[in-house]
Structure formats: C-alpha cells, structure tokens
Amino acid sequence: MKRLTIAQILHQYPFTVEFFQQNRLDITGFEQLCFEDYLEQLDERELEEKAIDPKNLPEELNEYIRQMSIFLGLEKNNKVQSLTILPGHDKKAVPENFDELVILPSQIVAIVGPTGSGKSRLLADIEWAAQRDTPTGRSILINNTLPDAKWRYSPNNKLVAQLSQNMNFVIDLSVKEFLRLHAQSRMAENEQKLSAEILAEANKLAGESFSEDTPVTSLSGGQSRALMIADTAILSASPIVLIDEIENAGIDRRKALELLISQDKIVLMATHDPLLALMADRRIVIRNGGIDAVLETTQDEKKLLEKMNRLDCIMQTARRELRAGKTLHPEKIFV
Numbered sequence: 117m118k119r120l121t122i123a124q125i126l127h128q129y130p131f132t133v134e135f136f137q138q139n140r141l142d143i144t145g146f147e148q149l150c151f152e153d154y155l156e157q158l159d160e161r162e163l164e165e166k167a168i169d170p171k172n173l174p175e176e177l178n179e180y181i182r183q184m185s186i187f188l189g190l191e192k193n194n195k196v197q198s199l200t201i202l203p204g205h206d207k208k209a210v211p212e213n214f215d216e217l218v219i220l221p222s223q224i225v226a227i228v229g230p231t232g233s234g235k236s237r238l239l240a241d242i243e244w245a246a247q248r249d250t251p252t253g254r255s256i257l258i259n260n261t262l263p264d265a266k267w268r269y270s271p272n273n274k275l276v277a278q279l280s281q282n283m284n285f286v287i288d289l290s291v292k293e294f295l296r297l298h299a300q301s302r303m304a305e306n307e308q309k310l311s312a313e314i315l316a317e318a319n320k321l322a323g324e325s326f327s328e329d330t331p332v333t334s335l336s337g338g339q340s341r342a343l344m345i346a347d348t349a350i351l352s353a354s355p356i357v358l359i360d361e362i363e364n365a366g367i368d369r370r371k372a373l374e375l376l377i378s379q380d381k382i383v384l385m386a387t388h389d390p391l392l393a394l395m396a397d398r399r400i401v402i403r404n405g406g407i408d409a410v411l412e413t414t415q416d417e418k419k420l421l422e423k424m425n426r427l428d429c430i431m432q433t434a435r436r437e438l439r440a441g442k443t444l445h446p447e448k449i450f451v
C-alpha cells in the first residue's frame with residue numbers, strides 16, 4: 117500500500133473515496149502522491165482542525181481496505197474452490213458410509229431421504245461449517261482446509277445463502293428500491309445494470325411477470341422466490357447456495373438451478389422432485405441421520421430426465437391454459 121499513489125489506490129479500491137471524504141481529506145490535485153507524502157504536506161493547523169493523526173491514518177486506510185474487501189467478498193482467499201464433507205455418524209452413532217465428498221463450483225448435489233431422516237441437518241451442518249460440533253459429528257472443509265472462523269461469525273461474509281419454500285417480504289419498498297438498496301449495500305458499481313439484470317432473470321423464473329415498480333409486499337409467493345433466487349445468483353457474494361425444498365415454489369425450478377450454476381455457485385438441495393434430483397450430478401441418500409450413499413446420476417437417468425421434462429412441459433401448459441380459463445385441447449397440449 118505504501119508504494120501506491122492515491123490515484124492507484126482509488127483505481128484499485130474505488131470505495132476508498134468514502135474514506136477520504138469521511139476524514140475530510142481533499143485529495144484533488146494530489147493524486148500522484150502516495151498517501152503518506154500527501155499527509156506530510158498538510159500543515160499543522162489543518163491536521164489539528166481535522167483531528168488527523170498522520171502517523172495512524174495510513175494504517176487506518178489499510179484496515180479500511182481490508183475490512184471493505186472482506187465485506188465485498190473481494191479477498192482472493194475468500195474464493196471457494198471446493199466444499200468437502202467429512203463423515204460423522206447417524207442417529208445411532210453408526211459411522212457414515214463414505215470417505216469424503218468434494219463439491220466444486222457449478223456442481224449441483226441433491227439430498228434425498230425420508231421425512232425426519234436428517235436432510236435439513238446436513239444443510240445446517242454446511243451452513244454452520246460444522247467441525248465435529250453438531251449432532252452428526254461431521255466436518256466441513258472449505259478449499260480443503262478447516263474454515264476460517266470468519267465464515268461462521270461475520271454477518272457480511274456469508275459462506276452460504278439459504279433459499280427456502282417460505283420467502284415473504286415485510287418491507288414496504290418497490291422491487292426497484294429493494295434491488296437498489298441491496299446493490300448499494302454490496303457496494304456494486306453498476307447498480308442499475310445489475311438491478312435490471314436481476315429483474316429480467318426473475319421474470320424468466322416467475323410464472324407471472326412483474327415490474328420494477330411492483331411493491332415487494334404485493335409479489336406472489338412464486339414471484340418473491342424468483343426475485344430472491346435471481347438476487348442470490350447475481351448479487352450475493354455467498355459461493356454456496358442451500359435449497360430446502362422448492363417443489364411447490366411456483367417458479368421454473370430448472371431455470372432457477374441453471375441460473376445459480378451459471379454464476380459458479382455450489383448448490384446443495386434437499387428435494388424429492390425427480391426433475392430437480394436428476395439435474396444434480398450426484399445425490400446424497402440420507403437414512404436415519406447419516407449419509408448412507410452418494411450416487412452418481414446415471415446416463416439412463418439423464419435420458420429419463422429428458423422424458424420427464426417433456427411430461428412436465430405438458431403439465432405446465434395444461435396448468436397455464438386452465439389458469440387462463442380455457443378449455444383444454446389435446447392437440448394443443450401434446451405438441
């Protein structure tokens with residue numbers, strides 16, 4: 117940092133404008149100086165007036181850049197290249213039946229198993245970055261090492277984004293205002309472009325389209341979920357997305373998953389929907405609280421998925437026509 121000129125600092129870390137403003141430092145015309153030289157040329161009176169300590173300020177600037185980089189997810193070592201699940205035990209303390217499970221960005225893993233078998237528990241282990249300190253005794257590694265405590269405790273540096281069946285807004289904002297606020301809180305540079313992109317993607321997922329002026333409280337369940345999924349995919353810094361059953365979500369689930377993995381997310385989802393489970397590369401079978409098997413999706417299953425997608429298309433068309441109050445005609449439905 118010491119060797120960088122103010123111009124270079126601003127170029128690399130545009131958010132430092134705020135730091136200079138907050139400290140009432142007028143840097144105009146001094147951009148070619150490094151920060152310490154700039155401070156040195158300020159006269160005593162000015163330093164006193166602005167309550168500036170030239171010895172500490174460079175260190176404060178360093179710390180500001182560090183904190184903001186973490187907040188914005190810019191730190192290189194924040195990049196998640198792999199998520200590893202190490203085995204624990206089931207509800208009867210029987211060891212789990214796998215060595216280790218490594219999941220890479222853009223991969224989808226489904227979690228299947230009967231009610232109460234422990235699907236949500238597995239998602240919670242990942243969210244909490246378990247280190248043999250949950251009822252399952254599992255451990256989670258990020259980039260093949262025990263995760264930094266910052267993943268657990270920092271509210272701004274969330275490892276994981278959660279998407280669930282129930283998503284309701286309680287704030288009184290339009291879609292545009294909501295997206296702008298979120299983009300600002302993430303210090304996104306091209307806030308308008310991002311908001312437009314999120315709205316466009318959300319509308320591809322939602323059954324009924326909505327506009328940027330729609331109040332978020334008037335969005336239907338499906339529209340809210342579509343908005344949250346598009347927002348998570350495009351704006352959220354969380355590299356891992358956990359989905360707890362989006363079966364009845366009223367959105368195009370296939371497109372939702374495609375959008376998430378197109379943004380390099382690691383996706384784990386608890387689901388019994390064959391259309392979703394077979395989109396995954398692998399599925400974890402949970403029984404009695406433990407991982408009983410990790411199955412690769414076979415070629416036959418992928419072919420079956422294509423057929424089921426065609427069936428799903430038929431069902432969707434019929435549903436759309438019914439909703440529009442029309443009489444169903446087989447020749448229109450089975451195209």
Ligand SMILES: Nc1ncnc2c1ncn2[C@@H]1O[C@H](COP(=O)(O)OP(=O)(O)OP(=O)(O)O)[C@@H](O)[C@H]1O
Pocket residue numbers: 205206207208229230231232233234235236237238251252404405406
């Ligand atoms: N290995 C384990 N050891 C002890 N308790 C466990 C273990 N796995 C899960 N549990 C507990 O079992 C209960 C049921 O688990 P969970 O809610 O994760 O099931 P689920 O498969 O998500 O169920 P549903 O399909 O009904 O949502 C929870 O209280 C959970 O903490």
